[in-house]
Amino acid sequence: MTDHIWWMPPNGALHGAAIDHLMWWNLTALTTLFLLAHIFLIAALFRTRKSGNDLSQLRWKFLPLAGLTLLYAWMAISAQKLWATIRFQGAAPNALQVEITGEQFQWYFRYPGADATFGLTRPELINAPAGNPLGVDRTDEHSADDIISSILILPAGHEVDLGIRSIDVIHGFFIPGMRVKQNAVPGMEMHIHFTPDTPGDYPILCSQVCGSGHARMQTHLQVVSENEYEIWLKKHAPEHLGATK
Amino acid sequence: MSQIMHKKVARRSKIFTTDHRSIGINYLLLSLVAVAIGTILSLFMRIHIIAPGWKIPFWGVVPPEGYLALVTMHGTLMVFFVLTTAPVSGFGSLILPTQIGARRMAFPLLNALSFWLTTLSLAVLLAAFFVIGGAPISGWTNYPPLSAIAAAGPGQAAGMDLWLVSIGVFCLASILGAVNQLTTIIAKRCQGMMLMRMPLTVWSWLVTAILILFAFSILLAAVVLLFSDRHLATSFFIPSGEVINGLAIDPHANGSPMLWLHLFWFFGHPEVYIAILPAMGLTSSLLANFTRKPVFGYRFMVTTTLLIGFFGLLVWGHHMFVSGMNPYAGTAFALTTMAIAIPSSGKVLGWLAMLWRGRDSRVHPLPTPMLFTLGFLSFFIAGGLTGPILAQPVLDAYLHNTYFVVAHFHLIMAMAGVFSLFAAVYYWFPLLTGRLMNERLGKWHFWLSLIGAYGTFFPMHFAGLAGLPRHYAQLTGSTSTLASFLPLQTGITHTAFLLAGAQLLFLINLFWSAHRGQSAGNNPWLATTLEWAAPAEGCIVRRGPYEYGFHRNLPDFIPQCAEDPEQE
Numbered sequence: 001m002t003d004h005i006w007w008m009p010p011n012g013a014l015h016g017a018a019i020d021h022l023m024w025w026n027l028t029a030l031t032t033l034f035l036l037a038h039i040f041l042i043a044a045l046f047r048t049r050k051s052g053n054d055l056s057q058l059r060w061k062f063l064p065l066a067g068l069t070l071l072y073a074w075m076a077i078s079a080q081k082l083w084a085t086i087r088f089q090g091a092a093p094n095a096l097q098v099e100i101t102g103e104q105f106q107w108y109f110r111y112p113g114a115d116a117t118f119g120l121t122r123p124e125l126i127n128a129p130a131g132n133p134l135g136v137d138r139t140d141e142h143s144a145d146d147i148i149s150s151i152l153i154l155p156a157g158h159e160v161d162l163g164i165r166s167i168d169v170i171h172g173f174f175i176p177g178m179r180v181k182q183n184a185v186p187g188m189e190m191h192i193h194f195t196p197d198t199p200g201d202y203p204i205l206c207s208q209v210c211g212s213g214h215a216r217m218q219t220h221l222q223v224v225s226e227n228e229y230e231i232w233l234k235k236h237a238p239e240h241l242g243a244t245k
Numbered sequence: 246m247s248q249i250m251h252k253k254v255a256r257r258s259k260i261f262t263t264d265h266r267s268i269g270i271n272y273l274l275l276s277l278v279a280v281a282i283g284t285i286l287s288l289f290m291r292i293h294i295i296a297p298g299w300k301i302p303f304w305g306v307v308p309p310e311g312y313l314a315l316v317t318m319h320g321t322l323m324v325f326f327v328l329t330t331a332p333v334s335g336f337g338s339l340i341l342p343t344q345i346g347a348r349r350m351a352f353p354l355l356n357a358l359s360f361w362l363t364t365l366s367l368a369v370l371l372a373a374f375f376v377i378g379g380a381p382i383s384g385w386t387n388y389p390p391l392s393a394i395a396a397a398g399p400g401q402a403a404g405m406d407l408w409l410v411s412i413g414v415f416c417l418a419s420i421l422g423a424v425n426q427l428t429t430i431i432a433k434r435c436q437g438m439m440l441m442r443m444p445l446t447v448w449s450w451l452v453t454a455i456l457i458l459f460a461f462s463i464l465l466a467a468v469v470l471l472f473s474d475r476h477l478a479t480s481f482f483i484p485s486g487e488v489i490n491g492l493a494i495d496p497h498a499n500g501s502p503m504l505w506l507h508l509f510w511f512f513g514h515p516e517v518y519i520a521i522l523p524a525m526g527l528t529s530s531l532l533a534n535f536t537r538k539p540v541f542g543y544r545f546m547v548t549t550t551l552l553i554g555f556f557g558l559l560v561w562g563h564h565m566f567v568s569g570m571n572p573y574a575g576t577a578f579a580l581t582t583m584a585i586a587i588p589s590s591g592k593v594l595g596w597l598a599m600l601w602r603g604r605d606s607r608v609h610p611l612p613t614p615m616l617f618t619l620g621f622l623s624f625f626i627a628g629g630l631t632g633p634i635l636a637q638p639v640l641d642a643y644l645h646n647t648y649f650v651v652a653h654f655h656l657i658m659a660m661a662g663v664f665s666l667f668a669a670v671y672y673w674f675p676l677l678t679g680r681l682m683n684e685r686l687g688k689w690h691f692w693l694s695l696i697g698a699y700g701t702f703f704p705m706h707f708a709g710l711a712g713l714p715r716h717y718a719q720l721t722g723s724t725s726t727l728a729s730f731l732p733l734q735t736g737i738t739h740t741a742f743l744l745a746g747a748q749l750l751f752l753i754n755l756f757w758s759a760h761r762g763q764s765a766g767n768n769p770w771l772a773t774t775l776e777w778a779a780p781a782e783g784c785i786v787r788r789g790p791y792e793y794g795f796h797r798n799l800p801d802f803i804p805q806c807a808e809d810p811e812q813e
Contacts (some may be wrong), residue, residue, distance in 0.1 A: 004525055007710040009726070023640055030630040037597065037626045041619065044600035045611070068590045072633055076583040080576055086639060087572035102491065103395075124493060135488075153352045168489045169391040172567070172646055176712030181642050182663035185502055186390060187484025201724055205647040207424030209384045209716040210393060211398040212310035216719070218727075 011175050012198035022078060029071060048169055074151060091161035091193030098152065099122050099163045101134055102171030102184040105213030107204060111147040112219040113237065119143020126167060134167070147236045152221045155229035156199050164190040172207030175221055183231055196223040263353035268360050269339025270677065272330055273344040273670075277388060279326035280663075282371070283746050287317055290366050291721040291738040295731065296739035297719055310399045312718035313382035315401075321408065322386030326367055328520035328662045333457070334363065334422050336523065336669055337450050340676075341426060343776040344444050346435025346784040346806070351428035355421055362418035370411035376403040384716060386509055388479035389502045393474045396489050409472050416465035423457035426450055435775075437786035441547070442805065444774045444790040445540065448547050449526030452554035456515045458521075459558060464512035467505060474500070482503075506568055517658055518557040521625075522550065524665030525592060528711060530791070531589055531668060532599045534772050535615040537801055539791040541599045549588035549595075556585035566638040567645050575638040582636035589629060596622055613687030614770075617668035620695055621661050626697075628657025631706070646716075649709020655702045661724070664694070665750070676768050680762030690747055697744025701737055771802050777806035 005024050011017060099118055101111040112118045119142040126135035136143045136177045154160055164173050166184035177200070181193045206217035225233070259267045292299050293307045295316075300306050307315070320466035338360075342350055350356045373380040382400040383391045387408065430451050434443075443451075470481045480497035482505045487494040533540045540546060562570060562578030631653040635641045644650060674682045686733075713730055720727045720734065768777040774790050784806050792803040 007707045007712065009712055018323065019643065020640060021633075021644070026634050026637070026640065030634065034627060034630050037593070038623065040597055041600060041622065041626075044597065045619075064594050065587070065591050068594075069587050072583045072586050072590075075633050076541050076580060076639060079639050080579065083572065083576065083579075083637070083639040087575070103369070123488050125649065126488045126491065126493075128491055128677065169397055170388050170568075172714070174646075174712070175644070179643050181567045181645055183568045186487055187499060187501060188503070188569055190569050203712075207312060207714045208388070209316075209391070212308070212313065212315070212382060213716075215309060215717040216721075239380075 008236060009202075010198075011177065011179060012196055012200055012202060013178040013180065014046040014197045018082055019179045022082060030154055033092060036244035078178040085195075087192070090191060095159040096116075096154070096173055097163070097191055098154075099165065100152075100173060100184065102164075102168075102173065102206070102210070102217075104127075104168050104211050105206070106133070106150065107173070107206075107217070107219050108150075109149045109152045110134065110136075111149070111233065112142070113145030113147055115142055115145055117142040117242060119146050123167065131156050142153040145238060147233065147238070149236065151219050153229060153232050154196050154221065155224050155226045156223050157197055158197065158226065159193060159195045161191060161193045164192065169210050170208050171210045171217065172205075174205045174207035175202055176205070177202035178221065196221070199223045199225060261357075263349075263357045263444050263473045265338045265342050265350050265353065265356060266677075267336070268356050269335055269649070271360055272335035272338060272363070275360075275367060276327050276331035276335055279322045279330070279367060283319050283322035283327060284748065286315045286322070288741060288745055290315045290319065291741045293718065294720065295735045295738050295803055296722045303451050307718075309718040311379070311543060313384070313716060314374075314380035314400050314404070314595060316386050316716055317387075317408075318370070318380050320411075323659065324385060324516065324520070325412070326363075326370075328658065329419065329445050329516070331671070332523035332662065333426075333450070333453055333519060334359065334419075336446075336673070337422070337426055337453075340631045340673060340776055341447060342429060342433065343448050343453065344447055344774055345430065345433065345438050346786060347429060347433035349433075350425050351433055352425050355425050357417045359425065360523050364412050364423070366411045366418060369414065373400075373404040373407040373411075373428065376407065378402050378404055381405040381408045386513065387471075387505075388441040388509075389471060389474070389505050389629040390484075390487055390489070390494075392489070392496055392505075393471060393482050394489050395475070396492060396494075406472070406475070409475075412467060413468045413472070416461040416468065418459045418466070419457050423461070425453040426558050427454040427458070430454070435784045435786060437788075438805075441544075442786055442789050445529040445546050445550070446523060446526035448550050449522040450558040452550055453519050453522050456519050456554055456557060460512040460515040460519065463508055467512070468507035470508075471505065503569060506565055506570075508565045511558075513564065514561040517654075518553060520658055521663050521665075521715070522553065523544060524621055524662055525550065525733055527555075527665055527669055527672075528621055529592075530679055530774070531614055531618045531672060532596055533791040533793055534604055534770055535612070535618070536599055536604050537794045539789075539793055540594050541602075543789065543791065545595060549591050552588040553585060554591075556581060556588070557785060560585055563636055563641070566641045572638070579636055579638050583633065586620075586629075586636070587631055589632075593622070593626060593629070612671075612770075613682065613684055613691060616688065617671060620664040620691060621668060623695075624656050624664060624698070627703070628655075628661060632657070640741035643712075644709055646714055647709035648705040648713050648715060651715055652705035652709060653704050655705070656698075660698045660702065663744050664698075667691075667694075670768065671754075673789070674758065674762075675765035675778075678759050678762065679764045679765055681769055682758040682762060686750050686757070690750040690754065693750070694744060697740050697747055701744050702738030704733055705730035709769040719806075724746075773802050773804050775805055778806060 012022055014191055067151045096156050097112050120137040120140040121135045122137050123135055164182050164184045166186045171184040173184050180194055202221040204219045204221050207215055287300055334482045378399045380400050381404045382398050391397045392405055473479045474482050475689050480500035482502050483497045483500045485497050485499045529540050529546050561582045562574055563582045673683050708730055720730055773792055786805045790805055794801050
């Protein structure tokens with residue numbers, strides 16, 4: 001097992017190593033089958049009628065088929081275990097909360113602030129030119145300390161619970177380096193959770209065609225140390241909060 | 246003068262005809278138009294990816310929405326008007342009746358109606374290029390709300406309406422065609438053509454017709470619902486609180502885009518099998534013919550065809566692992582998808598075992614239809630083996646909507662499907678013209694296409710593994726990693742041109758051989774099935790479809806309708 005699959009971007013998430021491991025075995029097994037089948041196919045073309053066994057007995061078909069069935073069963077089971085670990089349960093209660101909103105053609109990240117609660121949003125309040133692209137209800141007491149950012153900053157080693165939404169069309173929230181992808185569907189809030197463990201800069205892309213600006217709907221995830229994360233939070237806390245202190 | 250008149254009348258009578266042969270040819274010509282346009286669109290896309298500033302003649306620089314319009318129209322043309330129309334309606338009309346000893350379809354007039362509806366559907370689709378805003382940009386899957394609200398982007402107004410009308414009409418044509426084929430197979434078989442004596446192509450068309458009844462009925466319903474969301478203020482697919490471009494969309498009751506995804510993919514996945522099942526039947530038949538041995542495991546092939554058809558209706562959710570569908574449902578769809586790999590693998594093993602028996606070079610060396618059948622087999626294996634990877638939700642969650650998926654379906658559906666169509670054209674061409682297609686041109690066509698196709702689609706696996714999403718009009722943006730794909734994409738564009746250019750050889754071959762090709766005789770491939778050997782009247786089938794190689798002395802085959810040979 002290599003620690004890095006050819007072509008794949010380096011993995012920076014806790015769960016990513018297991019996915020890469022599974023991917024590696026799958027690619028190896030299936031590439032081998034691809035080569036074997038083609039060697040067999042080409043060799044067959046050089047055979048003439050009289051050369052040897054003609055494989056017309058049933059076992060020559062059912063033995064390989066049984067082998068392939070076992071391989072597919074192994075793939076289904078091993079992938080299923082991993083899928084269940086990653087997706088069947090929600091995040092731990094102490095996970096960091098970040099709300100992600102997709103909008104043609106921009107990602108917004110909202111942090112709940114010190115009260116650990118997101119302020120209400122109302123679709124009728126959405127007004128990007130006036131500085132309220134998410135429609136945050138300023139009269140709600142929880143919204144005062146919410147931080148809205150256009151890049152995603154996360155502390156390494158801390159589980160994060162992402163609530164993914166869209167206000168207009170379906171977008172695809174994709175961080176290749178975190179092995180994370182989830183569509184953002186208007187009218188629903190999707191939750192996925194993971195733990196980034198390697199500090200660095202990771203592209204965030206839109207993976208579901210969402211309109212003319214689809215290809216430029218990109219931003220960054222910056223995984224930083226716990227310390228840097230705290231500093232960033234303080235720096236970006238809404239100004240009027242600082243004033244009331 | 247009168248001769249010209251006569252010719253004109255004859256030509257018109259071939260266009261406005263209820264004869265299954267002429268309708269079949271008309272369908273194939275329609276597909277040829279669609280595949281030519283679809284290919285040119287794909288070349289524009291390939292150029293745009295590596296040279297965004299290039300001006301398309303008579304159109305100018307392609308804007309990002311123009312690129313997405315190209316993607317949408319390319320996909321729609323290829324999936325509906327090529328991969329569905331040609332193998333199912335085209336060869337289904339041309340070959341199906343004669344293979345079961347019927348002189349006509351069950352409903353000849355309905356067959357003509359289906360063809361004209363399909364033509365209308367193509368015209369409406371192409372008209373989308375010429376309306377204000379241009380063609381739709383939401384891809385051939387047209388997920389709402391992008392496809393439900395005109396303000397969501399250029400092309401989503403009149404262009405999207407035309408797409409919906411076109412596909413609605415296409416659904417209608419396909420459903421009528423399927424009813425016709427199903428009835429023909431059930432009711433019009435000649436004496437002695439029992440189910441278990443039907444050629445495997447006919448079994449494929451039977452299962453295909455059943456799948457079409459399920460799949461296209463659902464798509465028709467979905468298209469009608471989306472149209473009513475757009476124009477009748479319903480909200481099947483639009484959620485409440487929808488805001489587009491800063492504008493709140495009129496209050497909607499709480500619809501869900503997920504409903505469209507389910508309806509669309511309930512159609513969309515069987516559609517893949519609708520496109521590829523006829524190819525599977527043809528492959529079995531041609532391998533039997535060219536190896537001069539019966540199909541290896543006829544019952545096994547019939548059973549796997551039925552199983553693939555059945556499971557094909559149960560796997561649609563594997564397109565939706567990361568769409569917001571419940572992860573438990575993902576597990577269920579992963580298991581049904583893995584299950585469908587078993588009959589598919591069984592078929593491949595059967596074909597490989599047929600090949601292993603060796604060619605009989607006394608009868609056939611490696612003629613062009615056989616080469617294209619081997620090409621189908623190669624692509625089916627190459628594209629099929631990435632299927633189990635994409636069937637695992639945890640791996641698909643990384644690869645979904647990347648170039649890996651583009652590589653997968655272009656190999657298994659597009660290239661496998663098209664290579665099988667070429668095999669069919671080269672094989673059945675003598676039935677239409679009495680002439681064989683040119684072998685030398687055919688072999689060049691095959692090898693250049695094979696190299697072009699692998700060169701174009703195989704490298705896309707690597708782009709996909711690297712995380713490059715589909716539908717990206719440009720390789721720039723705030724994340725710098727995408728620009729590193731330029732060399733790979735440049736290589737792909739060049740082989741795409743090789744692939745497209747090789748098809749010119751095919752066109753030349755078609756026209757040259759139709760007039761000057763070597764005369765073929767009645768049964769150039771020494772085949773057993775009825776389309777080559779049926780007497781005009783009172784055909785009685787006496788045996789199975791693949792009675793090859795039982796006699797060492799030539800002829801080594803017995804046509805299905807031949808009198809019993811004298812007892813030895």
